[in-house]
Amino acid sequence: MSITNPPTTRQLHTWYFLLLLLAVSACKKEQPTRWDTEMLVPIVTTSVNLANLVADSAISNAPDGSLILSYNTNLYEFSLADKIVQIPDTSIGQGFSLTSLTLPNQGFVYTITLGEIADNLIANGGSGQFIGNLIKAQAGNSIPIPPIQGFPFSTFYFDATAYFDSAILATGVAEIWAVNHLPVPVTNILVQLRNSGDPGYISQQYIDSIPAHDSVFLSIPLGGIKIKSKLEFNILSMSTPGSQGNNVLINLADYIQLRMLASSMTAHEAWAKFPTQNVVERTEEVTVNIGDRKFTYVDARSGKLHVFVTSTVEEQMYLEYTLVGAYDKHGKPIKEYTTIPPAPVGGTVTIDKYIDISGTAINLTGKDGSKFNTYTQRIVARIDSSGITRHITSKDSLLIRYEIQDVAPNYIKGYAGRDTVKATDTVAFDFLSIFKSGSLDLQEVNLKFSVENSIGVDGQVKVKGLTALSPNNGAKTLTGSVVGATYQVNRAKDFPLQPGYSQFVLNNANSNVRELLGILPNQLIYDVEVMTNTNGNNGQYRDFAYLESKLKVGLNAEVPLSFIANHLVLTDTVGFDFSNSNTNVAGIADGIIYLIAQNKYPIEAKVTVRLTDENWLPVDTLLFDQMIEAATLDNQCRAQQPKRTKIPLYIDTERMEKIKKARHAVIWADFHSNPNNTLCQGQYLRIYSDYKLDLTLSARFNYKVSADF
Numbered sequence: 001m002s003i004t005n006p007p008t009t010r011q012l013h014t015w016y017f018l019l020l021l022l023a024v025s026a027c028k029k030e031q032p033t034r035w036d037t038e039m040l041v042p043i044v045t046t047s048v049n050l051a052n053l054v055a056d057s058a059i060s061n062a063p064d065g066s067l068i069l070s071y072n073t074n075l076y077e078f079s080l081a082d083k084i085v086q087i088p089d090t091s092i093g094q095g096f097s098l099t100s101l102t103l104p105n106q107g108f109v110y111t112i113t114l115g116e117i118a119d120n121l122i123a124n125g126g127s128g129q130f131i132g133n134l135i136k137a138q139a140g141n142s143i144p145i146p147p148i149q150g151f152p153f154s155t156f157y158f159d160a161t162a163y164f165d166s167a168i169l170a171t172g173v174a175e176i177w178a179v180n181h182l183p184v185p186v187t188n189i190l191v192q193l194r195n196s197g198d199p200g201y202i203s204q205q206y207i208d209s210i211p212a213h214d215s216v217f218l219s220i221p222l223g224g225i226k227i228k229s230k231l232e233f234n235i236l237s238m239s240t241p242g243s244q245g246n247n248v249l250i251n252l253a254d255y256i257q258l259r260m261l262a263s264s265m266t267a268h269e270a271w272a273k274f275p276t277q278n279v280v281e282r283t284e285e286v287t288v289n290i291g292d293r294k295f296t297y298v299d300a301r302s303g304k305l306h307v308f309v310t311s312t313v314e315e316q317m318y319l320e321y322t323l324v325g326a327y328d329k330h331g332k333p334i335k336e337y338t339t340i341p342p343a344p345v346g347g348t349v350t351i352d353k354y355i356d357i358s359g360t361a362i363n364l365t366g367k368d369g370s371k372f373n374t375y376t377q378r379i380v381a382r383i384d385s386s387g388i389t390r391h392i393t394s395k396d397s398l399l400i401r402y403e404i405q406d407v408a409p410n411y412i413k414g415y416a417g418r419d420t421v422k423a424t425d426t427v428a429f430d431f432l433s434i435f436k437s438g439s440l441d442l443q444e445v446n447l448k449f450s451v452e453n454s455i456g457v458d459g460q461v462k463v464k465g466l467t468a469l470s471p472n473n474g475a476k477t478l479t480g481s482v483v484g485a486t487y488q489v490n491r492a493k494d495f496p497l498q499p500g501y502s503q504f505v506l507n508n509a510n511s512n513v514r515e516l517l518g519i520l521p522n523q524l525i526y527d528v529e530v531m532t533n534t535n536g537n538n539g540q541y542r543d544f545a546y547l548e549s550k551l552k553v554g555l556n557a558e559v560p561l562s563f564i565a566n567h568l569v570l571t572d573t574v575g576f577d578f579s580n581s582n583t584n585v586a587g588i589a590d591g592i593i594y595l596i597a598q599n600k601y602p603i604e605a606k607v608t609v610r611l612t613d614e615n616w617l618p619v620d621t622l623l624f625d626q627m628i629e630a631a632t633l634d635n636q637c638r639a640q641q642p643k644r645t646k647i648p649l650y651i652d653t654e655r656m657e658k659i660k661k662a663r664h665a666v667i668w669a670d671f672h673s674n675p676n677n678t679l680c681q682g683q684y685l686r687i688y689s690d691y692k693l694d695l696t697l698s699a700r701f702n703y704k705v706s707a708d709f
Contacts, residue, residue, distance in 0.1 A: 042698045043593070046574045048669050049692040050434065050561070058431075062560060066686040071431040071557040075449075075526055076423040079550045087298065087407040088288045090375055103167065104275060106158040106231070107261035114182055115139075115252030117151060135250055142247040145184050151238040157196065158231035158262060165229055165271045165389055172222030172265035178207060179215040179257045182240070183248035186210050186256060190237045193220065196230035210256075222265065233260055269393045273385060279317075280381035280400065283324070285366045287374040293417035294372035294541065298362050301410030301547055305336060305355040306403040312343045312396045317383050321402050324376035325363030334360055340398075357404070364414070372414060375404065409547060416457050416543040421530040423553070429468070429524045431557055432517065437472045438568035438670070440518045443684035447506040447513045448556040449528075451489050454499045455551055456544035459489035459532040461502070468521035476519050480511030489530070489551070494544050503556075517559065528553055561687035565603050568671045576611055576665035576697075584703065585660055590653045591701035597628045598694040600642040602685050604630040605693060606670040611662035619662045623649065628693070630674055637680040639691065651699075669693055 050059070050067060060068050114135065121132030131146055174193055180186055189207035194200065203220045210216050235258065311317065316339065323334040336355055343349045366374040381400060432440075451461055462485065466478035482504070490500030506513040530551060533543070578585045599605065609622040626647050631639035651659060673685065 041701065042696065043578065043580075044574050044576055044665055044697040045695070046572055046667065047692050047694045048570050048572050048667070050570075050687060061689050064686075065688045065690070067561040067689055069431070069557075069559045069561060071555075073427065073429070073555050075427060075524075075553045075555050076425070076528060076530075077550045077552040078421055078423075078530075079548070087409060088290070089403060089405045089407075090286045090288050103169075103172075103265040103267060103272075104160065105261060105263040105265070106160065107259070107263075108156050108233070109257065109259045110153075110156065111255050111257040112151075112153075113253055113255040114250070117148075118252070120151075121148070136252070138250045139252050140250065142249050144245050144247055145240075145243045145250075147242040148240045151186075151235075151240075153235040153238065156233040156260070158233070159229070160231075161229040165273075166226060167265075167267040167270035167272055168226045169222050169224065170266045170268035172225070172262065174203065174220040174222055174260060174262045176205070176218040176220065177215065177259040178210055178218075179259070180210040180212060181255050181257070183212055183251070183254060184240045184243050185212050185214075186238055186240050188237055188239045189235070191218075191258075192232075192234045192236055194232050194234070195226075195228040196232045198228075202227065202231075222262065224268075231262070267392070269391075271389055271391050273387055273389050276383065276385045278380055278382050279398070280379055283367065283376065283378040285371065285374050285376055287366075287371065290373050291417055293415060294537075295364050295412055295414035296372060296541055297364055297411075297413040298407065298409045299411035300357060300360045300362060300407045303357045303360065303407035304405050305334075305357050306401075306405055307336060307338055307351065307353050307355065308401045308403075309338065309340055309351040309399065311340050311349050311398045312347070313340075313383070313398055314342045314345065314390050314392070314396075315383050315386060316340065316342050317381060317398065319400060320378075320380040320382075322378040323357075323360075323362065323404075324367070324378055325365075326357075327361050328357075329359035336402075343396075357407075377402065409545075411544065411546050413544045414541050415537045415539070416455070416533060416545065418534065418536065419530075419532045421532075423528045423530070424526065426469075426523055426525045429521050432520045433522065434570060435520050436569040436571050436668075437520070439473055439520060439566045440568060441564040441566065441684070442514045442518055442559060443562040444508060444560050445506075445513045445517055446558045447511075447517070448503050448558075449487075449506070450501070450503040450554040450556055451487075451530075452499050452501055452550075452552045452554065453489050454492050454497065454546070454549040455532075456492050456494055456539070456542065456549075457532045458491045458535065458538055459530060459551070460486045460534050461489055461553065462486050462529045462531070463526070464529055465525070465527035466516070467525040468516045468519060469523040469525065470519040470521045473519035476512075476516050476521070478506070478511055478513070478516055480506070480513075482506050482510050489532075491539070492544075492549070497546065497549075517557070524555070526555075562684045563687075564673045564682075564684055565671045566673070568603075570669045570671070572667045572669075574665050574667070576662045578660055587703045588656060588660065589702045589704050590656050591651055591699050593622065593649045593651055593697060593699045595623055595626060595645075595647040595649070596696040596698065597645040597647075598642040599628050599645065600631045600639050600691045601671065601687070601693055602631050602633050602637070602639045602680075602691075603671040603673050604628060605672070607695070608668040608670070609697070610666045610668075611659060612664045612666065613661050614663045616664065620655065620658050622659070622665070622697075623647070625670070628669075631691075633679050633685075635679075637683055637685060638688065642694070665697070667695060 058070055060070060062068055118132040118135040121128035128148065131148060176191060178189065187209045190204065192204045193202045195202060202225050205218050205220060207216055207218065309319065319338040319340065321336040326334040328334060334357065338351060340351060341349050362375065364374055365371055367376050379400060379402065381398065449463060453459065463482060464484060468476045487502065487504045489502050492498060492500045508514055530553065578588065595607065597607065605628040606625040607628055608624050611619040611622055613619055628645045629643045631641065631643045634640055
């Protein structure tokens with residue numbers, strides 16, 4: 001065999017090396033081969049932007065594109081139910097006993113003319129016959145009338161058998177009115193009142209004389225007297241001395257008249273058939289005390305009528321209660337009818353019930369419409385006769401009570417009175433909570449106190465004090481001309497309800513409100529005073545309020561973001577997980593993490609990045625106070641392009657193992673206005689909607705890569 005192209009010396013050396021390598025490989029155990037590599041991967045991208053950190057409702061754009069922060073909160077409110085009026089409970093009642101049950105009045109009128117006296121004298125004969133004939137014969141003439149002894153009279157009866165058998169009267173009076181229209185006086189008049197059939201008399205009265213054309217009145221008390229169902233009234237005697245020789249005109253129509261009335265009879269004890277009658281019938285005004293408030297009308301959203309009755313009367317009774325001038329939601333008058341059954345002998349019957357009067361419209365002006373806060377209530381209690389004789393004593397009684405309770409007004413009208421409501425409290429103020437620390441020198445602040453008044457009253461509001469509290473910058477108290485000044489509150493209008501709105505502004509000209517908000521407060525201590533109807537009844541009883549009516553004192557802030565920042569801190573939290581970067585996390589050895597910042601804010605910032613695990617426990621402080629340059633300003637002091645800053649940070653293997661456990665990155669951006677900005681030195685810088693701080697964390701990792709041959 002021949003070799004056409006023999007190997008060179010270099011080739012021979014190479015073959016010898018390979019043969020040696022194979023021989024060594026055949027004699028040794030396999031071992032892996034390692035080397036390092038670099039890869040640049042993104043980890044976190046975020047944007048610190050005020051517009052993203054604030055709710056849409058709290059931030060807006062000015063016409064030039066700069067940002068305006070807005071804030072609204074209620075400081076204090078009071079309602080009708082709490083402050084304006086609470087309707088006290090009121091009641092109307094009547095208690096009565098047997099003495100309230102009246103017996104019927106009894107009376108008669110007896111008239112006898114001079115002609116009838118003459119006829120009686122003639123009919124009786126004797127000496128009186130001559131006088132009777134003389135009077136009749138001389139009718140129309142003037143003659144002397146001689147004395148007459150003993151005018152004849154009949155017995156008169158009171159018949160009460162339809163009402164009682166007998167009774168011991170607690171009260172009563174018999175009234176006698178004797179009128180003499182004769183031309184001569186009458187004398188020696190003796191009248192007697194007696195129970196029919198009894199030998200004795202109840203009362204006997206003597207009248208000495210009644211002059212001609214004159215009268216006499218007698219009153220006979222009947223209290224304590226036992227009477228029967230029939231009474232007799234007798235005129236036992238009556239005479240005249242005549243005209244004593246003087247001529248008098250004889251007019252046969254002249255007369256003497258006796259009128260008697262037994263009245264006001266109530267029984268202490270009775271065996272009676274009481275007639276159907278109203279034992280109680282009264283209309284009463286009940287005025288409730290509501291201070292200086294004078295209401296004419298109330299629409300009760302809720303309320304109740306309490307009816308309580310106890311009775312020992314053995315007759316059935318009927319009660320009718322009317323709340324005069326009150327109507328339910330269907331327009332029907334408020335009336336309540338109650339039947340009281342007869343009480344058992346020696347026992348009591350009780351009625352205790354509640355009636356819902358929700359939705360009732362009630363007039364509060366009394367019976368004649370001239371009063372205020374006045375219910376008009378009417379009670380009628382009727383007893384119907386059963387025709388059965390009852391033995392009733394003064395121990396028998398009836399107690400009636402009606403109470404209007406728990407009235408909550410849905411609507412009230414009249415004069416609401418004068419109130420001074422003092423409101424002092426501490427409230428949360430998270431308006432500037434996006435800034436975690438630092439302070440602001442604000443160019444302009446408008447802080448408005450607004451009053452929404454849904455009550456139909458005039459008023460005034462006064463801010464007596466306002467203090468801002470900051471966890472980092474202490475306290476700042478409001479000063480200026482607004483403190484203690486009085487501002488008018490407009491009344492609401494009715495039908496339909498239209499709230500009145502008022503507001504007054506705290507600004508740079510009248511207060512130190514810039515400094516107040518510049519400390520970045522998280523609480524406000526306010527001292528506000530609201531006064532209603534300061535001029536008295538200026539509405540002429542036209543004040544009104546609904547149950548939902550409120551007077552609200554609100555605080556509204558509007559801050560254009562034009563300021564000088566002093567270590568103003570914004571924070572953001574983002575996810576931080578190497579596994580999200582599609583890398584072999586376990587193979588990462590060490591590397592460089594870069595912070596790349598694109599800052600369009602015209603304010604420099606120091607950035608701190610702290611890493612935490614899934615439980616928010618600290619893992620590592622990746623960056624601390626790394627300076628980010630401010631964007632460059634143009635002649636209008638506005639940034640047009642962001643400023644790029646790149647900061648590398650070498651992470652060794654030991655620290656890298658800790659960072660691999662991180663799941664969150666908390667970013668602090670501490671903004672501070674640069675006082676050495678020559679172009680816009682010392683000026684307030686506006687913050688525009690396109691301003692933001694973009695931050696990117698990327699890494700160039702060194703990996704440990706192994707391969708087996």
